[in-house]
Amino acid sequence: CAVIMCLAGSLISAGLKQVLVDLVQNNMVDAIVSTGAIIVDQDFFEALGYKHYRGEITMSDDTLRKLAIDRIYDTYIDEEELRICDATTGEIADSLDPRPYSSREFIREMGRFLQKRGNVKNSLVLSCFEKNVPIFCPAFSDCSAGFGLIAHQWNNPDAHMSLDSAKDFLELTKCKLASKQSGLFMIGGGVPKNFAQDTVVAGDYLGFDVGMHKYAIQVTVADDRDGALSGSTLKEANSWGKVDLAAEQMVYAEATLAVPLIAGYVYHKGSWKNRQPREFAKVLDDPTKNLRAPASRREMAEALS
Numbered sequence: 574c575a576v577i578m579c580l581a582g583s584l585i586s587a588g589l590k591q592v593l594v595d596l597v598q599n600n601m602v603d604a605i606v607s608t609g610a611i612i613v614d615q616d617f618f619e620a621l622g623y624k625h626y627r628g629e630i631t632m633s634d635d636t637l638r639k640l641a642i643d644r645i646y647d648t649y650i651d652e653e654e655l656r657i658c659d660a661t662t663g664e665i666a667d668s669l670d671p672r673p674y675s676s677r678e679f680i681r682e683m684g685r686f687l688q689k690r691g692n693v694k695n696s697l698v699l700s701c702f703e704k705n706v707p708i709f710c711p712a713f714s715d716c717s718a719g720f721g722l723i724a725h726q727w728n729n730p731d732a733h734m735s736l737d738s739a740k741d742f743l744e745l746t747k748c749k750l751a752s753k754q755s756g757l758f759m760i761g762g763g764v765p766k767n768f769a770q771d772t773v774v775a776g777d778y779l780g781f782d783v784g785m786h787k788y789a790i791q792v793t794v795a796d797d798r799d800g801a802l803s804g805s806t807l808k809e810a811n812s813w814g815k816v817d818l819a820a821e822q823m824v825y826a827e828a829t830l831a832v833p834l835i836a837g838y839v840y841h842k843g844s845w846k847n848r849q850p851r852e853f854a855k856v857l858d859d860p861t862k863n864l865r866a867p868a869s870r871r872e873m874a875e876a877l878s
Contacts, residue, residue, distance in 0.1 A: 574787055575752035575851060577745075577769045580607040581761030585615035586625040586648045587829050590695060592836050597700045601839060602758075603851045604748050605701065605708045606765040609716030612680060612698060612708060613662065614655065618717070620687050620696035621661065623654040655717055661686075663721030666734050673737040675744050676713040681854060705852035707748070709741050711768045742768070746775040748853045750783060757789040758835075760828050766791065792824045792831045 578596065585593070596602045619625070628642075628649040637644055641652040665682055684702025687693045701708050713736055714722060726733045749755055749772035759766050776783035824831055839845065 574754040574756050575603045575748065576601065577604045577606060577748075577755060577757050577786075578602045579757060579759040579761070579765035579769050580605065580611050581763040581765050582608075582611075582828060583615070583645050583648065584611055584760060584828060584832075585619070585697070586645055586650075589829055589832055590616065590619070590697060592833050593697050594695050594700050595840070596836055597697065597704055597706055599840065599845050600704070600848050600850050601836075601845045602706060603752075604745065604853055605697075605706060606745065606769045607708060607710055608763060608765060609676075609710045609713045609718055612683075612710055613658065613716045613718045614650075616697045617662075617683055617687075618650075618655065618658045620693045620699060621658055623651065623658070625650055656720075659717045659720040660724075661721065662718040663724045666722055666725035667729070669734045671729070671732040671734055673735050673740065675740040676710040676736055676738075677707045677741060677744055677854070677857065679713070679734075679736065680708045680710065681858070701854070704850065705854040707744070707854040707857060709745050709768070711738055711741050712764050742771075742775060744857055745769070746772045746779070747857070748851075749773065750776050750781055751853075751856075752851075754784065754787045756787050757791075759789065759791040759793075760832055762791070762793055790822050790824060790835070792826060792828050792835070794825065794827060 578593075580593070584590075597605075615625070625645075626649040628644060628647055630644075630647050632644070634644060637649070643650040643652050643655065662683070665679070665686055669679075669682060680698060681702055684698045687696055687699040688702060693699050698708065700706075710716075713719070722736070726735070745768070755772075757769055759769070770786065770789075773783055773785050824835075
């Protein structure tokens with residue numbers, strides 16, 4: 574069963590980085606769908622040597638602004654250091670051939686950059702690069718990387734790289750189609766949650782008989798009564814044909830409390846020890862290889878005619 578992990582919220586800045594890295598390093602995750610903030614503003618930012626600092630929610634935000642300190646609830650970030658992170662993503666973009674890239678391809682280049690840089694420890698981006706676990710950020714420009722990317726395009730108007738969100742969707746759908754079964758482990762909600770669920774519908778739209786996600790777990794504090802996506806129940810997702818009702822669980826808990834407990838249970842259960850790595854990123858990167866998908870309904874009809 575392929576495991577897709579979805580990430581949203583201030584997870585790494587709140588201290589969950591090592592837990593997420595351990596899941597990747599121990600072959601418990603096959604693909605990640607995340608917000609750009611987690612990947613760039615939090616993980617890549619720390620991989621460059623910068624830190625998040627514990628602060629106070631009662632501090633004057635006007636004073637923090639004058640001191641060039643950004644606040645994430647009770648966590649502080651140095652704005653000048655964040656600007657360096659922004660510029661670094663722009664430098665990576667400058668080094669690439671001018672063509673459309675999926676966010677996965679670009680984040681893989683971020684991992685390559687960190688590997689060449691050396692002396693980087695406990696980075697989710699680097700760990701996924703080394704373990705060939707693809708990271709998708711469907712709303713990638715909605716983070717610090719966006720500033721670096723628009724600077725890249727501004728300075729290179731005639732020949733620049735760009736992000737192709739449809740390519741993201743196609744690549745993740747290919748991962749789903751290549752897997753006989755799939756499951757979702759969702760921390761938070763938002764775009765990553767729906768993006769991963771929609772691969773079932775995408776496969777069906779392309780003409781494949783693809784099964785719903787076999788199981789889904791969501792850790793959230795969002796309420797479903799306002800109709801917003803983050804709090805929508807997994808039973809609701811079943812009405813859209815995305816998640817099987819046989820094994821779905823909403824965990825209403827704060828992520829920094831619940832996720833270490835869940836990850837610790839899975840680790841000590843030990844079933845990951847015999848899992849074969851799928852290395853979706855390696856296959857997606859190699860044009861000579863194709864992720865094997867089941868025959869589409871059209872292909873089956875033609876074969877039987």
